[in-house]
């Protein structure tokens with residue numbers, strides 16, 4: 001692959017100082033009254049973040065002025081749509097600091113990005129080769145490898161989790177062998193919020209010549225990434241968790257790896273030649289983007305990246321960490337009423353995704369009670385059943401914060417939880 005560095009794609013909106021009221025004003029949905037009367041306190045950002053006007057407008061503008069299929073036409077609208085789609089790829093490449101913008105493959109989200117790797121990279125593995133995951137993984141980074149195990153006879157191993165809810169990288173040296181081909185772990189846990197020690201994972205992988213995949217779904221909304229500095233080989237993200245539309249995400253893969261992988265899905269645009277009996281493949285990234293891609297969604301995701309670049313990330317992280325500290329302290333104070341944080345107790349090396357268990361109360365009941373206070377939480381196993389089983393938990397409730405959350409959201413959450421505990425326990 002000859003280098004084709006992403007070049008700046010023009011100025012996005014102006015970068016103001018971080019002002020939470022000004023940020024909130026850009027998200028129309030935050031003005032919603034739940035049940036027509038209580039203000040929305042949206043604390044389900046780990047499931048899906050909300051979308052600012054800037055993105056809503058970009059999506060509408062694209063479909064109103066430039067909608068056409070990409071790559072296939074020579075008419076003006078087709079060229080406009082193709083250019084807009086290419087610009088979105090450039091923005092994602094810059095956001096992740098890819099070596100080359102052709103290393104970005106648009107997918108429908110993190111799940112499809114990981115399935116792509118499990119199929120394309122998985123096709124290069126043989127029976128007895130090992131893939132290492134962790135006990136903390138979202139099912140999206142577990143089931144694709146189980147399917148590969150059934151298909152190709154690979155061995156699936158799991159890194160244990162510490163009692164603090166972190167991937168126990170100290171266990172890696174005894175897990176990796178000369179048959180290890182890939183370590184596929186989450187960058188940030190969608191349950192405990194813990195940030196993985198990626199350097200230790202990369203060291204262990206490189207010691208046996210294995211590749212590293214990071215599931216970046218929960219990391220991507222917390223500021224720009226640098227896949228080059230992380231030193232990994234694959235990185236997966238979801239647009240709907242980074243202030244963009246749903247139905248789009250991206251896989252970044254090192255060019256030299258992608259270039260020699262076979263396609264995953266077959267169809268239009270991923271081929272060079274087709275006869276009735278066989279085909280040859282297009283170059284990367286087209287080889288991995290069979291059929292019409294999520295064009296409008298990718299344009300919206302590009303706008304979301306532009307929008308995120310208007311944010312002072314350091315100030316935004318300090319703002320959400322302060323709110324998360326309040327949530328953690330509030331949950332700790334309820335310890336004598338059966339409340340336990342499942343994950344690190346403070347904000348060191350973690351993001352503001354906070355799961356908790358309540359003795360004697362089901363998470364769905366907690367979440368339903370909180371909804372009557374306008375507070376949107378998530379309850380259940382969060383697609384991380386092995387982790388919950390390890391902790392003998394049927395499920396947890398989870399509050400996850402984004403930069404538009406405020407002290408009022410934390411107040412509503414803590415008051416609502418106090419009310420729920422009085423009624424449920």
Ligand SMILES: Cc1ncc(COP(=O)(O)O)c(C=O)c1O
Nearest residue numbers: 109110111138140190215217238
């Ligand atoms: C850590 C993690 N990985 C993967 C996913 C799956 O993402 P998507 O449903 O966007 O494919 C999620 C979604 O919650 C997640 O939190």
